[in-house]
Amino acid sequence: MKKNGLFSRLFMGLVFLFLYAPIFVLIVFSFNATKSRTVWGGFSLDWYAKLFQNTQIMGALYTTLLVSVIAAAIATIAGTAAAIGFYSMKRRPRTLCLSVNNIPMTNADIVTGVSLMLLFVFAGRFLPFKQGFATLLIAHITFDIPYVILSVLPKLRQLDANIYEAAQDLGATGFLAFRKVVLPEIMPGVLNGMLIAFTMSIDDFVISYFTAGSQTSTLAMVIYSMTRRKISPEINALSTLMFLVVLALLLVINIRQANQDKAAKKKADKLAAPGSAALLDTQK
Amino acid sequence: MRSKRNQILAVPYVVWMAVFVVVPLLLIVVYAFTTKDGSFTLANFSTMNQYLGVFGNSFFLALVATAICILLGYPLAYFLARSGHRMKGVAMMLIMLPMWMNFLLRTYSWMSLLEDTGLINRLLQSIRFFDLWNGIFGTNIEFFHMINTPGAVVLGMVYNFLPFMVLPIFSVIEKIDSRVIEAAQDLGANSRRVFQKVVFPLSLPGVLSGITMVFIPSVSTFVITKLLGGGMTMMLGDLIEMQFLGAAYNPHLGSAISLVMMIVVLICMAVMNRFGEGEEEAMLL
Numbered sequence: 001m002k003k004n005g006l007f008s009r010l011f012m013g014l015v016f017l018f019l020y021a022p023i024f025v026l027i028v029f030s031f032n033a034t035k036s037r038t039v040w041g042g043f044s045l046d047w048y049a050k051l052f053q054n055t056q057i058m059g060a061l062y063t064t065l066l067v068s069v070i071a072a073a074i075a076t077i078a079g080t081a082a083a084i085g086f087y088s089m090k091r092r093p094r095t096l097c098l099s100v101n102n103i104p105m106t107n108a109d110i111v112t113g114v115s116l117m118l119l120f121v122f123a124g125r126f127l128p129f130k131q132g133f134a135t136l137l138i139a140h141i142t143f144d145i146p147y148v149i150l151s152v153l154p155k156l157r158q159l160d161a162n163i164y165e166a167a168q169d170l171g172a173t174g175f176l177a178f179r180k181v182v183l184p185e186i187m188p189g190v191l192n193g194m195l196i197a198f199t200m201s202i203d204d205f206v207i208s209y210f211t212a213g214s215q216t217s218t219l220a221m222v223i224y225s226m227t228r229r230k231i232s233p234e235i236n237a238l239s240t241l242m243f244l245v246v247l248a249l250l251l252v253i254n255i256r257q258a259n260q261d262k263a264a265k266k267k268a269d270k271l272a273a274p275g276s277a278a279l280l281d282t283q284k
Numbered sequence: 285m286r287s288k289r290n291q292i293l294a295v296p297y298v299v300w301m302a303v304f305v306v307v308p309l310l311l312i313v314v315y316a317f318t319t320k321d322g323s324f325t326l327a328n329f330s331t332m333n334q335y336l337g338v339f340g341n342s343f344f345l346a347l348v349a350t351a352i353c354i355l356l357g358y359p360l361a362y363f364l365a366r367s368g369h370r371m372k373g374v375a376m377m378l379i380m381l382p383m384w385m386n387f388l389l390r391t392y393s394w395m396s397l398l399e400d401t402g403l404i405n406r407l408l409q410s411i412r413f414f415d416l417w418n419g420i421f422g423t424n425i426e427f428f429h430m431i432n433t434p435g436a437v438v439l440g441m442v443y444n445f446l447p448f449m450v451l452p453i454f455s456v457i458e459k460i461d462s463r464v465i466e467a468a469q470d471l472g473a474n475s476r477r478v479f480q481k482v483v484f485p486l487s488l489p490g491v492l493s494g495i496t497m498v499f500i501p502s503v504s505t506f507v508i509t510k511l512l513g514g515g516m517t518m519m520l521g522d523l524i525e526m527q528f529l530g531a532a533y534n535p536h537l538g539s540a541i542s543l544v545m546m547i548v549v550l551i552c553m554a555v556m557n558r559f560g561e562g563e564e565e566a567m568l569l
Binding site: 008009011012015016018019020021022023025026029037038078079081082084085086087088089097100101103104106107108109110111112114115116117118119121122138139141142145161174199202203205206209210219220223224227231235236239242243246247250251254257258 | 286287291298303304306311315363366377378382387390399401500503521535545
């Protein structure tokens with residue numbers, strides 16, 4: 001295919017400007033000395049200092065991280081197990097399971113949220129519990145697992161069935177063969193699934209909003225309740241910090257990937273031309 | 285690996301799905317067809333008549349947002365797929381990065397940009413744009429009124445859901461075998477015809493999955509309308525939210541509205557499945 005011309009570069013630039021303008025504004029105004037979000041009143045780091053003293057925001061941040069980590073961890077283990085189970089099934093039950101698995105992903109978030117809320121309200125009539133952290137966690141696990149399954153299943157399909165059998169022929173028990181042979185092969189899918197699950201949990205607002213009850217709040221819920229009055233610039237400071245953390249993480253991943261590619265290429269070059277290198281040596 | 289014994293591993297999750305996916309959906313159906321005291325009724329659906337405007341409004345705005353997402357997202361995905369290896373990595377990162385920031389914050393930030401005394405209007409004032417505008421059109425305005433309009437709501441949807449359009453299209457275009465394109469060129473097709481006859485048809489599954497991924501959250505949003513629509517534009521999401529957590533508490537009506545919306549989603553999915561296989565992979569990036 002042809003390389004991009006001036007028009008396409010300009011187009012891409014404008015779309016990226018559109019995507020980043022609000023983020024830029026958010027970051028700039030986190031350093032604003034006044035509380036206004038449109039008028040610049042001088043540079044200050046006050047909002048960063050105040051952020052760490054704000055117990056409401058810090059508490060919500062803690063809840064968000066806690067629920068995301070636990071939900072992603074449980075979803076990764078349960079989802080990987082379920083993916084192997086699905087993979088072992090006959091065609092028909094597998095198709096059925098996968099369609100049900102797809103429901104939380106394709107349904108509108110608000111429908112997933114209110115349906116779970118109905119369940120919790122309904123169950124609350126018979127069981128002594130209230131909506132809170134536990135129900136929030138259940139909801140997060142429920143919408144996280146499908147992503148793990150969909151990211152592990154393709155890896156299982158790519159797996160060479162013979163290597164598992166070979167390991168067993170060589171005397172490994174079922175679990176040992178799984179741990180030593182299968183798991184390393186599907187690991188990229190498992191990790192990818194975990195990452196998607198964690199991202200989904202961190203980013204979720206709608207489902208949490210309907211399932212967390214009135215006592216528990218995630219960060220998104222605090223922000224939402226603030227938008228009804230006025231968002232305090234402390235939130236700008238927090239999102240700037242989060243943005244930087246994510247940016248750093250992505251950069252590290254990208255650079256590592258690039259280095260690995262380079263190393264792999266070098267290795268391949270060396271392997272491809274050992275004869276020619278030897279030839280050069282003898283000519284000297 | 286594919287042994288019968290391993291099927292047991294799926295059992296816990298199948299039970300989990302039954303309790304937390306299937307039963308809640310059945311509850312929605314039950315609530316939709318019952319009254320407060322538990323007797324059967326269709327009244328929830330007939331009272332929905334008064335909200336026909338909201339249905340129409342939601343579908344119209346979501347359609348407009350989806351169309352704009354295609355117009356912006358398709359070229360972007362196409363140009364990105366043609367970029368060099370390095371550029372591709374960076375650009376993908378730039379598209380994913382905003383998704384990691386809470387969407388409420390990013391949407392809220394648009395408020396600062398769009399307000400009557402917001403940053404865009406201030407910028408235009410500072411370059412004396414409105415003098416020029418008034419001079420040409422004979423008007424007498426000092427700012428553009430952008431916030432709290434349906435246009436702002438559409439902008440918010442496009443902004444939030446554009447990545448969901450770009451990513452599936454990008455992954456599909458990237459997977460197109462370059463030999464297919466070369467073959468078309470060898471057979472005498474110019475670049476326009478190559479696009480028309482080869483690239484575009486092969487990228488359709490990505491577009492279709494992008495459409496579902498943009499349309500469904502758009503039609504059911506209630507946050508974007510609250511923040512950028514100022515409560516002036518009512519959408520299905522607002523309606524449902526009101527019935528469950530808002531002032532008009534009525535989970536039965538809310539369930540009925542959700543049910544109708546879900547059926548529309550199901551119809552969409554059925555149409556999608558008829559069009560393209562390979563959907564599953566496109567969705568996973």
